[in-house]
Amino acid sequence: MSVENYRSNYTFAMDFGTSDFKFGPITLGEQPRIVNNRGYFPDKKSVLYRAFEAASDVVVGDDVPLYLQSAEDLASRLIYPMRNGMIERNDDQAWRVVQSLTSYGLEAFKPPPNNGFQGYYVVASLSSISPRYMYERLMAAFVENSHGMVKAVTVIPQPFAVAIGHGVTTCVVIESGHGNSQVCPISKYPIRTAQVALNRGGGDANAITSEILKDAGYADLANEEAFVRKVKENLGLVPENLNDAIQEAKRSPRLVRGRYKVPGTRVEIDLDKDSWSRFLIGEYVFNPNHEIFESYFNRGMPKPRDVKMGDTVFKGMLDFGEAIVASVERCPVELQPLLYKEILLSGGNFSWTVPPKLQGIAVDAPCKVKMLLRDRGIKNVSVKMTSTPQFSVWHGCIIYGFAVPENYEWDWQRLEGWMKVPN
Amino acid sequence: MGAQPAVQNDREQGVSFLLGADKVHVLILKPDEMAQRNAILDALLNLSTLKFAYQLVYLAAPRLFGTSVDASIFRTRGIGLLFYDERRIDEAVPAQTQTEQTSRPPQQADTTLVTELATLRTMYLEMERTIIQLRNDLTTLRIPQPIQDLEPRIAMPTREIQSQSNFPTGVVHGGALPSYFLNNPWLDVLSKRGSGEREPIAG
Numbered sequence: 001m002s003v004e005n006y007r008s009n010y011t012f013a014m015d016f017g018t019s020d021f022k023f024g025p026i027t028l029g030e031q032p033r034i035v036n037n038r039g040y041f042p043d044k045k046s047v048l049y050r051a052f053e054a055a056s057d058v059v060v061g062d063d064v065p066l067y068l069q070s071a072e073d074l075a076s077r078l079i080y081p082m083r084n085g086m087i088e089r090n091d092d093q094a095w096r097v098v099q100s101l102t103s104y105g106l107e108a109f110k111p112p113p114n115n116g117f118q119g120y121y122v123v124a125s126l127s128s129i130s131p132r133y134m135y136e137r138l139m140a141a142f143v144e145n146s147h148g149m150v151k152a153v154t155v156i157p158q159p160f161a162v163a164i165g166h167g168v169t170t171c172v173v174i175e176s177g178h179g180n181s182q183v184c185p186i187s188k189y190p191i192r193t194a195q196v197a198l199n200r201g202g203g204d205a206n207a208i209t210s211e212i213l214k215d216a217g218y219a220d221l222a223n224e225e226a227f228v229r230k231v232k233e234n235l236g237l238v239p240e241n242l243n244d245a246i247q248e249a250k251r252s253p254r255l256v257r258g259r260y261k262v263p264g265t266r267v268e269i270d271l272d273k274d275s276w277s278r279f280l281i282g283e284y285v286f287n288p289n290h291e292i293f294e295s296y297f298n299r300g301m302p303k304p305r306d307v308k309m310g311d312t313v314f315k316g317m318l319d320f321g322e323a324i325v326a327s328v329e330r331c332p333v334e335l336q337p338l339l340y341k342e343i344l345l346s347g348g349n350f351s352w353t354v355p356p357k358l359q360g361i362a363v364d365a366p367c368k369v370k371m372l373l374r375d376r377g378i379k380n381v382s383v384k385m386t387s388t389p390q391f392s393v394w395h396g397c398i399i400y401g402f403a404v405p406e407n408y409e410w411d412w413q414r415l416e417g418w419m420k421v422p423n
Numbered sequence: 424m425g426a427q428p429a430v431q432n433d434r435e436q437g438v439s440f441l442l443g444a445d446k447v448h449v450l451i452l453k454p455d456e457m458a459q460r461n462a463i464l465d466a467l468l469n470l471s472t473l474k475f476a477y478q479l480v481y482l483a484a485p486r487l488f489g490t491s492v493d494a495s496i497f498r499t500r501g502i503g504l505l506f507y508d509e510r511r512i513d514e515a516v517p518a519q520t521q522t523e524q525t526s527r528p529p530q531q532a533d534t535t536l537v538t539e540l541a542t543l544r545t546m547y548l549e550m551e552r553t554i555i556q557l558r559n560d561l562t563t564l565r566i567p568q569p570i571q572d573l574e575p576r577i578a579m580p581t582r583e584i585q586s587q588s589n590f591p592t593g594v595v596h597g598g599a600l601p602s603y604f605l606n607n608p609w610l611d612v613l614s615k616r617g618s619g620e621r622e623p624i625a626g
Contacts, residue, residue: 029601066544167607188612388603395603402604403613416616 010151012120013397014105015158016098018082018127018177022394023105025120026402032394033108035061038080039097058100061108084179085127086310087134099141106149119151119423123401125393128157128175128182128190129197131310135415143421152406152418157192159184161396162346162386170335171342172324174369176285176349178202180314183327185339189416194330196323199314200288200304202349205232208284211296212277218269227262231269234260237362238282238352240371242290245361249276255357279362282352286368287319321372343369343383346392350385436469437483445478445520449505452484463488470502479518481505489515489538506538511545513538 008026015022017037024032040059059066064078081087081094088094102124111117122142126134135155142153159173163186170187181198185191206225209232213222221227235258239245249256258271258278271277283290288304297303304316315323328339343366350365363371366383373381386392410417429439429446437450450470456462463484470480481503484492489506494516497504503518515538604610 026601030603066547164607164609164613165603167603167609169608169612395601396609398601399604399607399609400613403610404616405614405618408617 006118007121007402010111010117010120011398011401012106012109012122013394013401014102014122014124015161015393015397016082016101016124016126017158017393018085018179019080021101021105022391023101023108024394025109026398031391033105035101035104036064036080037082037101038064038078039100040064041077041079041093043077058096060097060100061104082127084309085129085177086131087137089133089137095137095141098138099145102138102141103145103147110149119146119149119421121401121406121418122150122153123397124153124155125158125161125397126155128159128184128192128195129180129310129312129314130157131312132412132415134310139410139419143419146421146423148423150421151423152420154401154404154410154416154418156397156400156416157184157190158393159346160186160190161393161400162344164396164399165388165392165394166344166386166396168342168344170338171344172328172339173344173346174320174324174350176201176345176347178349181320181323181347181349183320183323185327185331185335187331187335187339189414191331192415194327195312196318196327197312197314198304198318198320198323199307199316200285202229202232202285204288204304205236205281205285205349207301208293208296209236209281211299211301212271212274212280213269215277216269216271216274221267221269227267230262231260232281233351235269235271235278236281236352237278237354237358238286238365238368239279240361240363240367242279242283242292245279246276246292248361249279256361282362282368285349286365286372287321288317289319319372320369321376321378324369324373325376325378337380340373340378340381343381344386345369345383346386346389348389351389439477442479446476447479447481447518448473448477449481449483452482452488454485454487457485457488467500467502471500474501478520479503481518483507483512510549511542513541513545 011026013023013026013032015032019037020034021037022032022034038060041057042059079093079097081091081097087098106120106122124138124142126138138155139153142150159175159182162173162175163169163171168186171185173184173186175182175184176198179201181201183196183198185194206228210222210228213219213228213231237245237256253273253275256275256278258275259269261268280292284293306316307314318326324343328336331339345365352365352368354362354364364385366385369383370381373379373383388395404418406418408417410419426440426442426447429441437448439446439448441447448470450466450473452462452466466482470482473480482497483505484507486506486508492504494504497516498519501519502516503514504516506513506515
C-alpha cells in the first residue's frame with residue numbers, strides 16, 4: 001500500500017483543549033470524538049471498588065462519571081490537566097492523565113487484526129504557549145506507550161492547525177479562551193518569534209460581570225461562577241464606541257434593558273437603569289484601558305497583569321488592536337499587508353452576538369477588532385470568525401498528518417516533522 | 424483482582440471473603456429481622472467481637488434502616504455499614520481496620536452525598552444494561568426466524584468496560600474526502616516540507 005493510501009486511512013489527530021479532548025482518525029470525516037480533557041484517580045481503598053472493579057490508576061473518557069466517589073475528594077482526584085493551556089513540568093498527575101487520554105484515544109480506534117495496520121500517523125496539538133518540555137513529554141508518552149498503535153508522531157500549535165483547517169496559508173490567528181489569548185502570525189509556518197500573548201480571556205469578562213451584578217443588587221449571585229458566565233453570555237455586549245454606547249443607553253434605557261431569567265428557576269436578573277453596564281463586559285475583553293474601569297480596579301477587581309508562564313510573557317493591559325499590530329510588526333515588512341488581510345478569530349471568548357435592535361451601537365468581535373486596528377491607522381484589514389470553531393484544530397491536524405511527507409523528520413529547533421516510533 | 428471466598432466459622436452468620444490481604448465479614452440483617460427487638464443490637468455486638476478475627480466488618484441492612492440510625496456510631500467503632508434493597512447495594516460507611524482506627528481521627532463524610540453518587544452510578548449501569556439488551560432485541564427482531572427455531576438468549580456481559588473498536592472506513596476511499604480538504608492550499612504547501620525551502624527556527 002502506498003504511503004498516501006495508507007495515510008488516507010491511518011492519519012490520527014488529537015486536540016488537547018482546555019476543557020475537551022477531541023480525537024479520531026481521518027476516517028471519521030467531519031467530526032472527531034470528544035471527551036472531557038480530565039482524569040479521575042479513584043480511591044482504591046473503597047471496599048466496593050476493590051471487590052468489583054479491575055485496578056485502574058487513572059480513569060479517563062466516558063467512564064469517569066461511573067467512578068466518582070465522595071464529593072469532598074473531587075478537588076484532589078478529578079484532574080483537569082490543561083486548564084490554562086499548560087502543564088507544569090513536574091505535575092506528574094496531570095501528565096498521567098494526558099498519557100491515559102492518548103492511550104484511550106488510540107484504543108478506541110484499534111483496527112481489526114491482520115489488515116496491514118502498522119500504526120497511525122498521529123498529529124497532536126497543543127496551545128501555542130506550550131514550552132518545549134511539553135513537546136518533549138507528550139512525544140515521550142507516545143513513544144513509550146505506543147503498543148504498536150503509533151507509526152510516527154508530531155505536535156503542532158493549535159493556531160497553526162486552525163489556519164490549516166481554514167485553508168489560509170498567510171494569516172494571523174487570534175485564539176482567546178478562558179484564561180488567556182494569543183496572537184499568532186502564520187506564513188506557511190508559524191512565526192513563533194512574532195507571537196504576542198495576553199493575560200486576558202473569558203475569565204476576565206466574568207470578573208467584570210460579577211462586579212456589575214454586585215452593583216445591581218445581586219451580590220449573592222455574583223459569586224456563582226456558572227451563573228455569572230451565563231449572565232455574561234446572555235447580557236454582555238461589545239460596543240462600537242463605549243462612550244457613545246453608554247450615552248445612548250442612558251438616553252434610551254428601554255432599548256438596552258438587560259433581563260435574564262435562568263431556565264427552570266425563578267431566578268431573574270434585571271439590570272434596569274444599570275443596563276448601560278452591559279457594554280462594559282464586551283469592552284473589557286477587547287480593551288481594558290478605558291478610564292471607566294479604574295473605579296473597578298480601585299475597589300478590588302483584579303487588574304490583568306503582565307506575567308511570565310513557561311517561556312512566554314503574557315501582557316495584561318494590551319488591547320487587541322495593539323497586540324495585533326505589535327505581533328505583525330515583528331514580521332517582515334512585505335508580509336505585513338498580507339497578514340492584515342486575513343485575521344482569524346478563534347475561541348469562545350469571541351462569541352459575541354448583536355441584538356437586531358442594537359445594530360450600530362453593539363458590534364460583533366470581528367467588527368470590534370477592525371475598529372481597534374483602524375484607530376491605529378491600519379485600514380485594509382479583513383477579520384473573520386472561524387467557521388467551525390469546535391473542530392478547526394482537529395481538521396488542521398488531520399490535513400497536516402495526511403500531507404506532510406513521512407521523511408520530514410522531527411527537528412527540535414524548528415519544532416516540526418515526524419518522530420518515528422520504534423515498534 | 425476481586426473478592427475471594429474465605430473460610431469462616433460455622434457459628435458466624437453472614438458472609439466472609441478475602442480482599443487482597445484483608446479478611447472481610449459482612450453480617451446481613453434481613454428485613455423481617457428489623458422488627459425484632461434486639462436484632463440490631465445483637466448484630467452490632469456480634470460485629471464488635473468479630474473485629475478481632477477480621478480486618479474489616481460490615482453490617483448490611485435494609486435501606487429502611489438508614490432512616491433510624493446515626494451513622495457516626497458505626498464510624499467511631501470502625502464498623503462498616505452497607506444498605507441494600509432489591510436494586511442496589513451502597514456503602515454508607517466504610518469499615519476501618521484496627522490500625523486505621525487508632526492512627527486516624529474519624530472522618531466527617533457526607534454520607535448522603537456518597538449514597539446519592541453511588542445511586543446515580545448504579546442507575547447508569549442499569550441503563551447501560553437495558554440499552555445493550557434493547558440493542559440485542561432489535562438485532563434479533565431484524566433476523567427472520569421460524570418461531571420453533573428461536574434459541575434462548577445468551578446472557579450479555581453486565582457492562583462493557585472497553586469501548587468497542589470503532590473503525591469506520593470508506594470516508595476517504597474513492598475520493599470522498601472531508602469538506603475541509605477541498606481546495607485547501609495547505610495540501611500543496613505541506614507536501615513540500617523538507618524539499619529544500621528555507622525553514623524558520625522555532626525560537
